[in-house]
Amino acid sequence: MKKNVIVGQSGGPTAVINASLYGVVYEALNREDVFGTVYGMVNGIEGFLNGKVMDMEPLEQSGELELIRTTPGSYLGSCRYKLPEDLNDEVYPKLFEKFAEYGIGYFFYIGGNDSMDTVSKLSRYAEKVASDIRFMGIPKTIDNDLVMTDHTPGYGSAAKYVASTVREISLDASVYDNKKSVTIVEIMGRNAGWLTAAGALARKYEGDNPVLIYLPETAFDPERFIEDAAKAMEKVSNIVVCVSEGIHDGKGTFICELASDVGVDTFGHKMLTGSGKYLENLVKEKLGVKVRSIELNVSQRCSSSMLSGTDLKEAVASGAYGVKCAAEGATGKMIAFKRLPGEDYRIDYVAEDVNLICNQEKTVPLEWITEDGSDIGKEFIDYAFPLIQGEVSVPTKDGLPLFAYRK
Amino acid sequence: MKKNVIVGQSGGPTAVINASLYGVVYEALNREDVFGTVYGMVNGIEGFLNGKVMDMEPLEQSGELELIRTTPGSYLGSCRYKLPEDLNDEVYPKLFEKFAEYGIGYFFYIGGNDSMDTVSKLSRYAEKVASDIRFMGIPKTIDNDLVMTDHTPGYGSAAKYVASTVREISLDASVYDNKKSVTIVEIMGRNAGWLTAAGALARKYEGDNPVLIYLPETAFDPERFIEDAAKAMEKVSNIVVCVSEGIHDGKGTFICELASDVGVDTFGHKMLTGSGKYLENLVKEKLGVKVRSIELNVSQRCSSSMLSGTDLKEAVASGAYGVKCAAEGATGKMIAFKRLPGEDYRIDYVAEDVNLICNQEKTVPLEWITEDGSDIGKEFIDYAFPLIQGEVSVPTKDGLPLFAYRK
Numbered sequence: 094m095k096k097n098v099i100v101g102q103s104g105g106p107t108a109v110i111n112a113s114l115y116g117v118v119y120e121a122l123n124r125e126d127v128f129g130t131v132y133g134m135v136n137g138i139e140g141f142l143n144g145k146v147m148d149m150e151p152l153e154q155s156g157e158l159e160l161i162r163t164t165p166g167s168y169l170g171s172c173r174y175k176l177p178e179d180l181n182d183e184v185y186p187k188l189f190e191k192f193a194e195y196g197i198g199y200f201f202y203i204g205g206n207d208s209m210d211t212v213s214k215l216s217r218y219a220e221k222v223a224s225d226i227r228f229m230g231i232p233k234t235i236d237n238d239l240v241m242t243d244h245t246p247g248y249g250s251a252a253k254y255v256a257s258t259v260r261e262i263s264l265d266a267s268v269y270d271n272k273k274s275v276t277i278v279e280i281m282g283r284n285a286g287w288l289t290a291a292g293a294l295a296r297k298y299e300g301d302n303p304v305l306i307y308l309p310e311t312a313f314d315p316e317r318f319i320e321d322a323a324k325a326m327e328k329v330s331n332i333v334v335c336v337s338e339g340i341h342d343g344k345g346t347f348i349c350e351l352a353s354d355v356g357v358d359t360f361g362h363k364m365l366t367g368s369g370k371y372l373e374n375l376v377k378e379k380l381g382v383k384v385r386s387i388e389l390n391v392s393q394r395c396s397s398s399m400l401s402g403t404d405l406k407e408a409v410a411s412g413a414y415g416v417k418c419a420a421e422g423a424t425g426k427m428i429a430f431k432r433l434p435g436e437d438y439r440i441d442y443v444a445e446d447v448n449l450i451c452n453q454e455k456t457v458p459l460e461w462i463t464e465d466g467s468d469i470g471k472e473f474i475d476y477a478f479p480l481i482q483g484e485v486s487v488p489t490k491d492g493l494p495l496f497a498y499r500k
Numbered sequence: 501m502k503k504n505v506i507v508g509q510s511g512g513p514t515a516v517i518n519a520s521l522y523g524v525v526y527e528a529l530n531r532e533d534v535f536g537t538v539y540g541m542v543n544g545i546e547g548f549l550n551g552k553v554m555d556m557e558p559l560e561q562s563g564e565l566e567l568i569r570t571t572p573g574s575y576l577g578s579c580r581y582k583l584p585e586d587l588n589d590e591v592y593p594k595l596f597e598k599f600a601e602y603g604i605g606y607f608f609y610i611g612g613n614d615s616m617d618t619v620s621k622l623s624r625y626a627e628k629v630a631s632d633i634r635f636m637g638i639p640k641t642i643d644n645d646l647v648m649t650d651h652t653p654g655y656g657s658a659a660k661y662v663a664s665t666v667r668e669i670s671l672d673a674s675v676y677d678n679k680k681s682v683t684i685v686e687i688m689g690r691n692a693g694w695l696t697a698a699g700a701l702a703r704k705y706e707g708d709n710p711v712l713i714y715l716p717e718t719a720f721d722p723e724r725f726i727e728d729a730a731k732a733m734e735k736v737s738n739i740v741v742c743v744s745e746g747i748h749d750g751k752g753t754f755i756c757e758l759a760s761d762v763g764v765d766t767f768g769h770k771m772l773t774g775s776g777k778y779l780e781n782l783v784k785e786k787l788g789v790k791v792r793s794i795e796l797n798v799s800q801r802c803s804s805s806m807l808s809g810t811d812l813k814e815a816v817a818s819g820a821y822g823v824k825c826a827a828e829g830a831t832g833k834m835i836a837f838k839r840l841p842g843e844d845y846r847i848d849y850v851a852e853d854v855n856l857i858c859n860q861e862k863t864v865p866l867e868w869i870t871e872d873g874s875d876i877g878k879e880f881i882d883y884a885f886p887l888i889q890g891e892v893s894v895p896t897k898d899g900l901p902l903f904a905y906r907k
Binding site: 271 | 509512513543547571572573574577578667668669672675677794795797798799803804806888890891896899901
């Protein structure tokens with residue numbers, strides 16, 4: 094008898110995590126020779142434990158699956174549930190009983206570091222109990238911080254969103270070019286600066302905004318920043334600065350913590366503000382020029398307006414490739430991208446050992462960051478440029494993007 | 501001898517203020533029978549006073565003018581310069597000498613309330629000194645707060661940006677639908693709630709997010725808001741709430757001031773936060789659920805990703821129509837839109853007395869707001885729906901939108 098398939102999504106959403114879901118489901122539904130029913134787990138492994146499961150086939154028949162491909166967010170819902178380290182914990186047999194109940198032979202989990210941890214644990218438990226269920230990880234994260242892969246699905250679209258938005262903010266900031274000003278753009282990325290670095294792609298010509306870019310890979314010195322900003326305004330009246338939310342002083346303190354130490358609201362709560370807000374006040378105090386800070390916020394991971402064609406294609410393909418590998422017997426692997434040498438951008442899809450990937454973090458190489466820590470070099474541009482290429486036309490209805498959602 | 505034309509932009513940018521610039525320049529350049537040289541003033545009337553003027557014709561020849569049409573921000577640069585109330589002030593003869601120097605017979609100013617004030621004063625001064633220079637206002641503002649016009653260019657694209665972004669944020673907010681949460685979206689509009697109301701267009705079905713919408717047209721009661729939010733979460737686990745930056749308590753205090761009264765940063769500065777941030781803390785305190793606030797910020801006025809085809813077309817046409825009216829002798833007028841009765845959306849372009857428009861503000865009719873002040877009714881949807889229709893394909897290069905800029 095053919096074994097069934099189950100697929101889930103976990104962690105924060107991206108613009109293309111549903112494209113990978115599409116890839117898994119489409120491929121699995123079209124391999125009727127290998128797979129039985131294709132299930133989706135609602136709200137990840139946590140929802141699955143509570144019996145929240147749906148049949149995915151009707152979505153293909155209704156045309157909804159095609160719409161899922163370009164819908165941001167997690168169609169199946171997500172969770173942040175960490176499986177216990179101890180493989181003797183009672184949750185494991187409970188999960189595997191549920192797998193048996195649904196006749197599951199293939200398990201696909203689309204997510205980042207933590208989700209790969211789930212794949213790792215389940216595949217190790219399967220080995221322990223001699224289960225033949227195959228566990229595969231499909232990568233996704235706007236943070237681009239997974240190791241053993243050239244990049245991750247989700248990053249290209251987020252980078253394209255950041256680059257185009259910073260380009261637009263730079264136009265907006267420059268309209269009063271007879272007066273000096275500082276615009277600080279705070280970009281997601283606690284420990285890895287990949288997304289903040291994408292601000293560099295916004296430049297239309299050499300010397301264009303953003304003139305300063307600070308990543309969390311190096312220590313951030315507020316005084317040095319004020320000097321950098323003052324110097325930059327000698328050349329460009331209205332400067333735009335990209336900072337990662339995770340910039341820190343190199344001694345264990347995030348810059349955003351400097352602000353939240355002091356502000357207390359009506360309820361006595363710390364006023365949690367970001368690094369951008371702190372720097373806004375710093376510029377006001379030290380330079381006395383017009384200043385504004387902008388937090389790009391969740392649109393970085395959920396905007397469908399700047400989908401990268403390359404990213405979308407790779408997200409679908411990594412889901413489909415995961416299914417192929419599982420059909421051929423792979424388990425305990427994550428689909429990864431290997432960039433091929435040569436002028437033109439090409440990648441190979443490979444399956445890497447998920448145990449070597451989970452709970453690790455890939456940061457921007459220090460040698461790609463300029464020596465003074467205030468910009469990113471050509472190596473990054475060469476790396477990121479192909480990932481934001483290609484436009485995607487999202488279906489629209491009544492003037493707005495049309496999205497799939499669970500009814 | 502043919503008189504020359506000068507056009508300027510003033511106030512905050514929009515996604516289509518350059519489309520109106522395109523409309524003025526294109527129309528004027530193509531009426532060689534009437535007009536001489538077409539000049540642009542750089543940084544508005546303030547820049548003009550300092551002799552910052554450029555010839556616009558080369559832009560048509562180079563193809564740059566076509567690119568200007570879909571470029572957000574103010575291509576010519578802007579200013580916030582208010583002409584003196586006293587028409588006997590020395591700046592007026594100084595300006596008119598400059599007009600004479602450039603052989604100006606036609607003056608076009610693209611902007612909002614304050615810019616129309618400039619058009620009003622200049623046309624009144626012209627009358628006083630029997631100058632035959634014609635002064636015309638071309639409307640623009642994302643706030644949609646100009647009187648005597650159905651709506652303003654810039655509003656449709658901003659509303660479309662708000663609606664699509666709120667729709668995406670709602671998807672993002674709903675991924676952990678096993679837990680309750682509140683997401684507060686703060687939208688531009690100090691006194692007029694037109695843009696915040698556009699959040700209602702994001703709904704995919706009845707009862708969908710955003711479940712609560714608060715405009716500055718009515719008094720905001722924080723306690724009532726907490727009750728509204730708690731009640732809404734009984735039906736929808738993850739609620740999205742749209743609030744205008746300008747919500748106030750009805751007694752002269754902005755909600756955002758409640759927060760900034762208390763937070764003080766390292767420098768002793770008030771921590772200026774928005775109404776959304778204040779409500780975020782309020783929800784944390786009173787409801788104890790997961791909460792996040794998002795400020796849509798300047799992308800509302802400078803994003804090119806959600807251009808409304810209707811808005812872009814009308815912005816171009818209002819610029820061109822202004823030129824036609826001036827050629828026929830009009831002065832002291834602003835181009836306005838009159839919506840025609842009938843099922844299908846159609847407008848007439850008219851020229852209204854700028855003196856009746858400047859320094860006034862049109863707010864959302866109170867009868868369009870639900871009685872409890874927490875939502876907007878069908879009248880608004882019917883009003884705004886046609887304004888966000890139509891997709892625009894912005895030229896791209898290297899994976900990013902291609903924008904015009906002054907070299």
